[in-house]
Every structure is written in C-alpha cells, then in structure tokens.
Amino acid sequence: xxxxxxxxxxxxxxxxxxxxxxxxxxxxxxxxxxxxxxxxxxxxxxxxxxxxxxxxxxxxxxxxxxxxxxxxxxxxxxxxxxxxxxxxxxxxxxxxxxxxxxxxxxxxxxxxxxxxxxxxxxxxxxxxxxxxxxxxxxxxxxxxxxxxxxxxxxxxxxxxxxxx
Ligand SMILES: [Zn+2]
Numbered sequence: 001x002x003x004x005x006x007x008x009x010x011x012x013x014x015x016x017x018x019x020x021x022x023x024x025x026x027x028x029x030x031x032x033x034x035x036x037x038x039x040x041x042x043x044x045x046x047x048x049x050x051x052x053x054x055x056x057x058x059x060x061x062x063x064x065x066x067x068x069x070x071x072x073x074x075x076x077x078x079x080x081x082x083x084x085x086x087x088x089x090x091x092x093x094x095x096x097x098x099x100x101x102x103x104x105x106x107x108x109x110x111x112x113x114x115x116x117x118x119x120x121x122x123x124x125x126x127x128x129x130x131x132x133x134x135x136x137x138x139x140x141x142x143x144x145x146x147x148x149x150x151x152x153x154x155x156x157x158x159x160x161x162x163x164x
Contacts, residue, residue: 006070013077018078029147032045042059055073056073058072059081066106067107069110
C-alpha cells in the first residue's frame, strides 16, 4: 500500500486525561469550518480545543489544503469530535468550510490514502456505513455539502489505494 507521510507536531496530551477507545468501527469526516480559505495547522486547533477545556485537539488527523496530513490526538485514544460516537470512531478533519468552498484535489487524495491506512490498521470497512460524515451522526452541517458529496468518491479511491 501507498505510504503516507504524517507530520507530528509532538503535541502533549495529559496522559491522565486520555482514555483508550473501546473499538474503531467508524471513520468520521469533519471540516474545520470558519471563514472560507482558512487553513489552520493542528497546533492552532489544539490551542482552540484546549481553550474549551479539552485534553487537546479532538480530531485524530487534520488534512491541510496542501494535502499534508497532521497528527492530532493519539490514534488509539478516544477523540472529541462526534458526541455519542467518540468511543467507537476515529475523527478526520479537513481544513476548510465546505458549506462555502470546495475541498482541494490534494485533500481528497490524502483523505482517501489516510482512510485506506485506517481501514487496514483498524479493520474499518470501506463503505458508506463505516466511512461517514459528522452529519450522519448528529444534527450538523459538518462536513459541508461540498465534502459530503465526495464521500463515495473518497471511499472508491481508498479501495484502490488499499489494493496498491
Ligand atoms: Zn464535525
């Protein structure tokens, strides 16, 4: 399978505030929202989420507009991204507000590669019941129509990457 390069900022999460996830049944896609064009790095989102009193960034991975993938919360820890589903899901956020702009081609490609890796690592099935948008789990516009409409394409690419 294609190798994926994940940038690790070395964010510190207080160990006593992290718990292991029960299982990993789902990958949940998010957008970062905010104003169109914004492309925050994971350290900025980590600061914002710590400001809410959280243990640190709530997502496990962040995909910048360049397609660069950045490490958020440790992959085995429970995230804080989809209330009610955090114990059984891994959270991926793409930088942008996809209610108002399109994801970049590089983001779509990196997202597919990352999902292929997550699927292989955790046994998450590559279908629309297991690779979902935040809106499938809660009353939210997240991850925006322009990303949500690409979900089938992303899953198709992930299947292809997994065969590489
Ligand atoms: Zn979301």
